[in-house]
Amino acid sequence: xxxxxxxxxxxxxxxxxxxxxxxxxxxxxxxxxxxxxxxxxxxxxxxxxxxxxxxxxxxxxxxxxxxxxxxxxxxxxxxxxxxxxxxxxxxxxxxxx
Amino acid sequence: xxxxxxxxxxxxxxxxxxxxxxxxxxxxxxxxxxxxxxxxxxxxxxxxxxxxxxxxxxxxxxxxxxxxxxxxxxxxxxxxxxxxxxxxxxxxxxxxx
Amino acid sequence: xxxxxxxxxxxxxxxxxxxxxxxxxxxxxxxxxxxxxxxxxxxxxxxxxxxxxxxxxxxxxxxxxxxxxxxxxxxxxxxxxxxxxxxxxxxxxxxxx
Amino acid sequence: xxxxxxxxxxxxxxxxxxxxxxxxxxxxxxxxxxxxxxxxxxxxxxxxxxxxxxxxxxxxxxxxxxxxxxxxxxxxxxxxxxxxxxxxxxxxxxxxx
Amino acid sequence: xxxxxxxxxxxxxxxxxxxxxxxxxxxxxxxxxxxxxxxxxxxxxxxxxxxxxxxxxxxxxxxxxxxxxxxxxxxxxxxxxxxxxxxxxxxxxxxxx
Amino acid sequence: xxxxxxxxxxxxxxxxxxxxxxxxxxxxxxxxxxxxxxxxxxxxxxxxxxxxxxxxxxxxxxxxxxxxxxxxxxxxxxxxxxxxxxxxxxxxxxxxx
Amino acid sequence: xxxxxxxxxxxxxxxxxxxxxxxxxxxxxxxxxxxxxxxxxxxxxxxxxxxxxxxxxxxxxxxxxxxxxxxxxxxxxxxxxxxxxxxxxxxxxxxxx
Numbered sequence: 025x026x027x028x029x030x031x032x033x034x035x036x037x038x039x040x041x042x043x044x045x046x047x048x049x050x051x052x053x054x055x056x057x058x059x060x061x062x063x064x065x066x067x068x069x070x071x072x073x074x075x076x077x078x079x080x081x082x083x084x085x086x087x088x089x090x091x092x093x094x095x096x097x098x099x100x101x102x103x104x105x106x107x108x109x110x111x112x113x114x115x116x117x118x119x120x121x
Numbered sequence: 122x123x124x125x126x127x128x129x130x131x132x133x134x135x136x137x138x139x140x141x142x143x144x145x146x147x148x149x150x151x152x153x154x155x156x157x158x159x160x161x162x163x164x165x166x167x168x169x170x171x172x173x174x175x176x177x178x179x180x181x182x183x184x185x186x187x188x189x190x191x192x193x194x195x196x197x198x199x200x201x202x203x204x205x206x207x208x209x210x211x212x213x214x215x216x217x218x
Numbered sequence: 219x220x221x222x223x224x225x226x227x228x229x230x231x232x233x234x235x236x237x238x239x240x241x242x243x244x245x246x247x248x249x250x251x252x253x254x255x256x257x258x259x260x261x262x263x264x265x266x267x268x269x270x271x272x273x274x275x276x277x278x279x280x281x282x283x284x285x286x287x288x289x290x291x292x293x294x295x296x297x298x299x300x301x302x303x304x305x306x307x308x309x310x311x312x313x314x315x
Numbered sequence: 316x317x318x319x320x321x322x323x324x325x326x327x328x329x330x331x332x333x334x335x336x337x338x339x340x341x342x343x344x345x346x347x348x349x350x351x352x353x354x355x356x357x358x359x360x361x362x363x364x365x366x367x368x369x370x371x372x373x374x375x376x377x378x379x380x381x382x383x384x385x386x387x388x389x390x391x392x393x394x395x396x397x398x399x400x401x402x403x404x405x406x407x408x409x410x411x412x
Numbered sequence: 413x414x415x416x417x418x419x420x421x422x423x424x425x426x427x428x429x430x431x432x433x434x435x436x437x438x439x440x441x442x443x444x445x446x447x448x449x450x451x452x453x454x455x456x457x458x459x460x461x462x463x464x465x466x467x468x469x470x471x472x473x474x475x476x477x478x479x480x481x482x483x484x485x486x487x488x489x490x491x492x493x494x495x496x497x498x499x500x501x502x503x504x505x506x507x508x509x
Numbered sequence: 510x511x512x513x514x515x516x517x518x519x520x521x522x523x524x525x526x527x528x529x530x531x532x533x534x535x536x537x538x539x540x541x542x543x544x545x546x547x548x549x550x551x552x553x554x555x556x557x558x559x560x561x562x563x564x565x566x567x568x569x570x571x572x573x574x575x576x577x578x579x580x581x582x583x584x585x586x587x588x589x590x591x592x593x594x595x596x597x598x599x600x601x602x603x604x605x606x
Numbered sequence: 607x608x609x610x611x612x613x614x615x616x617x618x619x620x621x622x623x624x625x626x627x628x629x630x631x632x633x634x635x636x637x638x639x640x641x642x643x644x645x646x647x648x649x650x651x652x653x654x655x656x657x658x659x660x661x662x663x664x665x666x667x668x669x670x671x672x673x674x675x676x677x678x679x680x681x682x683x684x685x686x687x688x689x690x691x692x693x694x695x696x697x698x699x700x701x702x703x
Contacts, residue, residue: 031701119128217224314321508515
């Protein structure tokens with residue numbers, strides 16, 4: 025869970041949860057029908073962003089290890105050490121589960 | 122009414138009221154004709170958002186348990202513990218009933 | 219004139235004046251040709267909104283009972299206790315008559 | 316010149332000057348060719364608007380009775396006591412003549 | 413150069429320089445081919461605008477009589493005492509010549 | 510290098526470097542294929558702009574004589590004393606070389 | 607790594623990493639199929655930008671020599687001393703690796 029990347033400002037790196045591959049009743053879902061996951065785990069957190077006016081640093085509310093819910097199309101896919109992650113702004117995170 | 126989710130910033134989680142399934146005169150409404158509900162109950166509330174400039178925390182005016190009225194297309198549907206909820210910003214809430 | 223609804227922030231609830239159903243010369247106007255009213259009475263007022271920066275509460279200039287003039291397409295229709303109202307922001311109100 | 320209407324915030328009510336009905340050389344202009352007037356007289360003035368940040372009231376620079384120049388498409392037509400006026404923001408006024 | 417008009421806020425009134433009617437080599441340019449002038453003389457200046465936040469008055473840098481350079485499509489044409497002028501915001505002025 | 514023009518606010522006047530007329534290998538480039546230059550020399554500098562809020566003057570970082578790099582489509586062409594220059598805001602300048 | 611260019615404000619100059627020319631399994635990728643790199647090394651850093659309101663200088667979080675991750679379409683290509691670089695704002699940088 026320690027990732028070799030330091031997000032800037034209010035960005036966080038999320039490891040997306042694996043998409044559900046079968047339905048609640050046990051039927052396998054073909055890959056194209058699997059919903060893109062909206063849940064994930066925070067693996068890296070930036071230092072926070074500076075307030076536009078005062079230059080004061082606004083602290084982050086999310087910590088590494090948090091399980092989060094985020095918007096369906098939030099973030100940008102990045103590849104770190106051969107693995108896919110999402111990097112997004114803290115404001116793209118809806119809630120901590 | 123205690124939900125296992127902590128909304129971030131000024132977000133709230135709303136449990137939408139069930140859509141009316143019959144008219145005032147008692148006629149059943151087919152599912153596709155049922156109006157999407159605009160009423161709901163607050164089940165989780167974030168800590169409030171930080172003022173853009175001063176970084177001061179602006180408190181929330183809504184509490185868990187409040188019955189609220191919100192915009193027809195407000196919020197994003199989320200699934201918590203197998204049940205559908207809406208997560209939205211407090212500013213999407215029009216009024217407390 | 220006491221309505222069971224508490225608007226949030228700088229929102230107000232307006233009871234629209236009935237549309238004119240006949241012209242000045244006494245001719246009845248069919249419903250589709252009636253102009254949507256732009257006059258109404260304030261039936262509920264929010265506490266005011268917080269200034270974006272300082273978080274100070276900006277007070278409302280409108281009171282319950284005020285007869286107001288508002289933009290033709292202002293507000294959202296809501297149904298409270300079986301009756302139609304408009305909920306809008308105070309800035310959608312042009313003037314008090 | 317005393318009008319039964321109190322504009323909100325930084326709004327003003329303008330009585331538009333009559334459109335020119337003949338050219339400088341005395342030829343009558345048909346109604347559809349008459350230019351929409353850009354001159355008018357202020358008949359009501361709001362109290363001013365609150366600064367977005369500090370909440371301080373910014374005073375109005377225009378007074379009732381001022382003859383003003385305003386943008387061709389500025390304002391919204393309103394009907395007060397059976398007569399047409401324009402209601403607009405002070406920032407829509409270009410100059411005092 | 414004393415004009416019977418008081419621009420509001422940070423607006424200025426410009427008397428556009430006459431368009432060039434012949435080329436450098438002395439050939440007359442037909443009216444439709446004449447470039448709209450971008451140079452002019454300031455004939456009236458507003459008091460300055462209020463800062464959005466503090467309400468402090470930001471003074472004007474331009475004075476009546478200044479010869480200025482402005483954007484090709486800047487300003488609105490106005491007619492004062494039978495003569496055409498341009499009214500624009502100080503920020504539409506690029507430079508003083 | 511002393512130009513008879515005083516840019517307003519945070520504007521600068523740039524004398525664009527001549528476009529390359531032959532390739533590195535000595536082949537002449539026809540005029541339509543010459544890239545619009547992105548390098549130039551500062552020939553006039555405004556006093557700086559006022560901060561939107563406090564009205565404090567933000568000083569300029571660029572001086573007359575600086576060799577600069579700017580966006581391909583930055584600025585407006587102006588003609589001063591029969592010669593073409595570009596006038597642009599300091600924020601259109603990417604770097605000093 | 608010392609580049610003859612001084613970026614203005616919060617801009618940085620990035621030397622993009624070479625695109626991968628073969629796949630993990632050793633197959634050569636034709637040039638048109640090579641992904642545009644999103645990794646690079648910082649070769650020059652501006653002094654930081656001024657806060658819009660207070661005019662206070664917000665310091666940079668990135669240093670020359672940092673290996674960074676940036677958006678696929680971030681920045682503008684510039685040519686310094688015959689070599690291609692990207693110039694972008696610090697906010698276009700996602701993370702330091």
